[in-house]
Amino acid sequence: MLIKMNNIHKSFGTNSVLKGVNIEIQDGEVHALMGENGAGKSTLMNILTGLHKRNDGTILIDGKETYFKDPKEAEKYGITFIHQELNIWPEMTVLENLFIGKEITSSFGILNTRKMKALAREQFDKLSVNIPLDQEAGRCSVGQQQMIEIAKALMTDAKVIIMDEPTAALTEREIQKLFLVIDSLKKQGVSIVYISHRMEEIFEICDRITVMRDGITVDTKNIPETNFDDVVKKMVGRALTDRFPARNPNPRETVLKVRNLTQKGVFHDVNFSVKSGEIVGVSGLMGAGRTEIMRTLFGMDSIDSGDIFINGEKRTIKNPHEAIKLGIGFITEDRKDEGLILDFSLRQNIALPSLKSFSPKGYMNRKDEQDFVDMLIKRLTIKTQSSETNAKDLSGGNQQKVVIAKWIGISPKVLILDEPTRGVDVGAKREIYQLMNELTDRGVAIIMVSSELPEILGMSDRILVVHEGTISGELPKNEATQEKIMTLATGGQ
Structure with a gap:
């Protein structure tokens, strides 16, 4: 699936968030989307998936102008968005969260719980996740909830998966497992839009990077053609001298x-x-x-x-x-x-x-x-x-x-x-x-x-x-x- 978003504009009232953004997402690539908080990254992807309506610009999918009326329609088309703010229903079980709106039933309309559990365990095994399916999702840690959201997206047979800060609540071991899953999806021709502020991850798993600043596209490059300092300068509009400021601790009582x-x-x-x-x-x-x-x-x-x-x-x-x-x-x-x-x-x-x-x-x-x-x-x-x-x-x-x-x-x-x-x-x-x-x-x-x-x-x-x-x-x-x-x-x- 080839996606081209051209000259996208979006305002919320008098607040202009996107001022002419261009991005191209190619088949089977991991495309990093980076920028400071408030640069418009999530807004751009919400426009792609139909959550927000653009004010101007065009969206071409496989050469055809395409606009979705809501995220559910985008998901049916093969585009799934794993949001930074998790969409977990805390009072429902892990299994119910995984299949909400996509329940598997028999010809008589009865829930096929056995089949749903088998599919859920298969997906959890791929991610090395060990969470009881009958547990209330609200009792899971933030990291576990993140893995539930990732598993839910992987079960949709998506052609494009947008991941907004997917590793923010994960540990190194879980991150590496997720990277293996992303690599496997890429080999199957699935495209990943990867929004993250973790620079090491971008250079480890992404093929190309688009940098946004203040609602515009600053640059798009192949990962081997850029580096940490170059990306930071484009994001913030200035060079960042040290990642961590020097500390001179003076512990007292x-x-x-x-x-x-x-x-x-x-x-x-x-x-x-x-x-x-x-x-x-x-x-x-x-x-x-x-x-x-x-x-x-x-x-x-x-x-x-x-x-x-x-x-x-x-x-x-x-x-x-x-x-x-x-x-x-x-x-x-x-x-x-x-x-x-x-x-x-x-x-x-x-x-x-x-x-x-x-x-x-x-x-x-x-x-x-x-x-x-x-x-x-x-x-x-x-x-x-x-x-x-x-x-x-x-x-x-x-x-x-x-x-x-x-x-x-x-x-x-x-x-x-x-x-x-x-x-x-x-x-x-x-x-x-x-x-x-x-x-x-x-x-x-x-x-x-x-x-x-x-x-x-x-x-x-x-x-x-x-x-x-x-x-x-x-x-x-x-x-x-x-x-x-x-x-x-x-x-x-």
């Missing part, structure tokens, strides 16, 4: 200490500490218990035994409200369901944890609130027309910046970052890293959970590795390598 923390069946005997002014990275495979440990520290989940100490004093944290009062902020990996109220404005989301500071006498000081929000929007370079824009109307990367802004606003003692740069472009990543440096310079203790090993190695002062619900090892920065981390993550010594 211990702010947080965890002793023998246990949640039965999830994690056990977890011990670690974090000092003021340092970044402790937390690595491990999906399902190892990294996120679950962080959720208990923030009072989102209960513990069965163990102790938490803040500034040397034993504390019981029963809910997030108590955690916030103790100076703990938590940037969750699931920004859509836990990090943001999507129908609230940026102002409301950013100010929410800090509302008491704007009403010391019982009434809101709207000017102070607005000044505070405007300062954070500017500091994190959040792309928005107004602080009154709803969070749901921002790109995924800018939504992530809003989540970060709201927790920075409480001036935390301890800031837990769970996949802080998930779905964030390379320029914005560096801004977040620089912000982390500024926070630790001011004495904030940071715990950073990340599936990106370069990020763990580039920004951590110490690295904790979690394996099967416990800390399997600790590595100082000067001794840490990807090989050592993966050895500890898989149970080695």
Whole structure:
């Protein structure tokens, strides 16, 4: 299937998102689509699949002008979109999610559950996924939900699959398995449009790359004809000197200490500490218990035994409200369901944890609130027309910046970052890293959970590795390598 999108324009009200984009997707290629958050990548693909209508331009599929009225029609035609924000129905089972709208029935209209389970297991085997089909999807981790979405797309016999940040919640092992599947699909003539901010992946699996900036096409090249620095310069309009800013850590007193923390069946005997002014990275495979440990520290989940100490004093944290009062902020990996109220404005989301500071006498000081929000929007370079824009109307990367802004606003003692740069472009990543440096310079203790090993190695002062619900090892920065981390993550010594 050959797709040509020519001179595509799209505006939402007065906001011009696409200003004449051109892209060609060839048969059996993996085509990278890159650009900063808000460049228009997802909007372009939503136009291709019929979710949005273009204002101008043409779409040719195999030489014929073709427009879809909705994504379902595009899927029937052979074009499937795996969105960055997962479309999981949490109360339904994994099996029901896989076959929603595509249920297999007998001639009498009775569900053929046996056949559906066999097809699901076949697809899961290809991806090395081991998730019970009868489990509620809402009980799955974000990474598991991502694999469910990928499996669902692979079952459609698509000719073109659009993947928007497909590896953002996956670990290295799952990513490599996905790459094998992509290579297999490519050999079968299936085309992949690969939207990602992970530069290593682009150069590992893609054949060509189209770079967008501010709603226009900057360039299209074969992968061997370009390099990391060239792509970054085209994306951000300037050279990016260092991927990770230099760190000069100055650890001070211990702010947080965890002793023998246990949640039965999830994690056990977890011990670690974090000092003021340092970044402790937390690595491990999906399902190892990294996120679950962080959720208990923030009072989102209960513990069965163990102790938490803040500034040397034993504390019981029963809910997030108590955690916030103790100076703990938590940037969750699931920004859509836990990090943001999507129908609230940026102002409301950013100010929410800090509302008491704007009403010391019982009434809101709207000017102070607005000044505070405007300062954070500017500091994190959040792309928005107004602080009154709803969070749901921002790109995924800018939504992530809003989540970060709201927790920075409480001036935390301890800031837990769970996949802080998930779905964030390379320029914005560096801004977040620089912000982390500024926070630790001011004495904030940071715990950073990340599936990106370069990020763990580039920004951590110490690295904790979690394996099967416990800390399997600790590595100082000067001794840490990807090989050592993966050895500890898989149970080695």
